[in-house]
Amino acid sequence: MPKNKILVSGNEAIAQGALQAGCSFYAGYPITPQNEIIAYMAKHMEQAGGAFIQAESELAAINMVYGGSAAGARSMTSSSSPGVSLMQEGISYIAGSQLPAVIVNIMRGGPGLGNIAPTQSDYFQATRGGGHGDYHLIVLAPGSVQEAYDLTQTSFELADKYRIPVMILGDGILGQMMEPVQLSSKKIAANTIKNWALTGCLGRKPNITKSFYLREGALEEFNLKLQKSYELIRKKEERYEGLFLADAKVILVAYGTMARIAKSAIMQLRSQGKKVGLIRPITLWPFPQAPLNVKNKKLKYLVVEMSYGQMLEDVKLAVGGRNKIEFLGRSGGGVPSEEAMIGKIKKLL
Amino acid sequence: MIERIIIAGSGGQGVMLLGKVIAEAAMRQGNYVTYLPAYGPEVRGGTSHCMVTISDQEVGSPYIAKADALIILNNPSLERFKGKVKNNGLLILNSSLAKSDNISKVKILQFPFTDIAIKLGNVKVANMVALGSYLAVKKIIQTKNMIEVFKFMAPAGNARILEINEMALAEGERLAHG
Structure with a gap:
């Protein structure tokens, strides 16, 4: 113990x-x-x-x-x-x-x-x-x-x-x-x-x-x-946690509980050889700019929230139109599932 | 190793406590663990549930879509959660209060936990009889670690409570071993 x-x-x-x-x-x-x-x-x-x-x-x-x-x-x-x-x-x-x-x-x-x-x-x-x-x-x-x-x-x-x-x-x-x-x-x-x-x-x-x-x-x-x-x-x-950012083709952006579910989805996809990563903002204000300010224009983002797209706006501001951003969100008690994330990511890869 | 367990029953059957003792024992064994209770307006007689994930790696989602094991203590809970177990997963069922008709592709282990608990002298320990059966089959938590948790959680100075819970655990294990 x-x-x-x-x-x-x-x-x-x-x-x-x-x-x-x-x-x-x-x-x-x-x-x-x-x-x-x-x-x-x-x-x-x-x-x-x-x-x-x-x-x-x-x-x-x-x-x-x-x-x-x-x-x-x-x-x-x-x-x-x-x-x-x-x-x-x-x-x-x-x-x-x-x-x-x-x-x-x-x-x-x-x-x-x-x-x-x-x-x-x-x-x-x-x-x-x-x-x-x-x-x-x-x-x-x-x-x-x-x-x-x-x-x-x-x-x-x-x-x-x-x-x-x-x-x-x-x-x-x-x-x-x-x-x-x-x-x-x-x-x-x-x-x-x-x-x-x-x-x-x-x-x-x-x-x-x-x-x-x-x-x-x-x-x-x-x-x-x-x-x-x-x-x-x-x-x-500014604080954040990054996971598999070096070789990722699609990066999930999620915070709090949603980042936990995102991690499960990412581990499952990684075990199939899919190049997926995670940015988990720990400070929501100030919102972490650095990890989203990258040169690779082919990189795609999937923002997942238990809302209809609030942090999404900060991701868009940080990315500044350089990369494609998709969104998955539910609210009012709905929680986006691992399966729903995997489905969205597979379409983006 | 990852073990996802959904525990469900009526409010008052000790569903939350059952999840907590499993999680506490898993932590003491050095595993990663997450315990997620349903915190809605659960009432006595309705259904109440919790989700426990045990792993040798950091746990991602605390929410369980498909469980490796279900521990079900009454019929409304069986109806609600029977679709939430993996193919060839384990269903531990309280046959005193639930019937396992029309369930396939699942390993079912059923005993009348409530009746057994009444015979032991306290209906409240039905959850711990079910736990004994679960421990006997899955062997993820060692019995001696579980008994340490009982000692840690039981109110001090009430030896009888500890004793009957240990009896219930042993009875559940004995039944599962056949």
Whole structure:
């Protein structure tokens, strides 16, 4: 029995990863399929020395996170699609105040109240900001339970480093499925010095946290500052996993759970000698440009999503018309199957 | 090696627990494993299912289109999942609550798991009798590893629960060996 290896659901792995990363404030409101996160936090946050609040609504939860973060605590909330829609105003304020925070969206079917089935149809909302204003979140898309644990820890570090809200974007399958996770033995110290935090100003100049700029030119000035920070993030933080890219004739582009199903399809095709590869974006914003910027014009792409073509737009932007791009997508509870992918790829080869 | 198992029964028959103990034992043996529960509005009396994939390599899709083995504990589940097993795959069937008429091209192993569990003293261990039969046929999980998982998962201080689950497992194995 390997040491510190546990069988755990994606949701619980996210909660455990957050506590490991020194998250000391969590506020949330229950919604399927992410309830295990809030349940785990309710049970373990106090012991970890932090504060847990079951808020009266998603609006309250995100604004509590806004406050917790302003006070310097590593702060987090989690929800699922309709709940994350309700949080958009608060997320925009957090981005506008340049505060770090971690927001987890374990996506379910939409639009509206939708259903509780897995989906990836909140990609636009997550990667385009979601609320009002010219802002971005860093968006991380784990492809396994281990990665959900690891990336949650990363998300707190990125949030502090760039003073930006970070979103973990998963779907119901990732949240609910259980896989072995190797727990990290060392606790990440929340050691970023937050000299901007509202910690009481006795003996120093008061800090101000706000997203309100009325003086002429002040808001544009602030937006330019944000854009500079986004540019740096684009330069430094693009992440992806590539599989068989060197000799592939068709490359699947998929993230999260869809990338897992794509991997099965690819392994099956490779065993038949077919030259197929995979690009799995791990950061959805910034979207990884480099692996899609290649000279080989004969290369073809197949984008697979649990939506009707949202990441597809980013793939098209990155490819810039150089290569043929096909799409396979289902939504509202439908999950594109291995067989459907294989059928599409065989037509492209 | 890759083994894809679909487990289905009525809500309350311990379908999820059965999947979890298999996954936990596979992990302890050093295998790669994925456990995917159905998380919809399952209710007592309806059908409930989970999917477990065990491999010596990283698991791709956690979703199973065609299973190597089905463990089915009631008739509605049999109706729903009988088409989801590979040709010459294995069907472990609870004959107390399901009938195997009109099923072909599948290796069927059926015993009245629910009746056996009642005789052992607790209807809830029908799932573990079925597990015993599965372990005896497939030999992917060693019995001693499974018993370690029982010890890990059973509530502390209740020796009787551990004992009856071990009895159920042994009975399932004995039946499968004939």
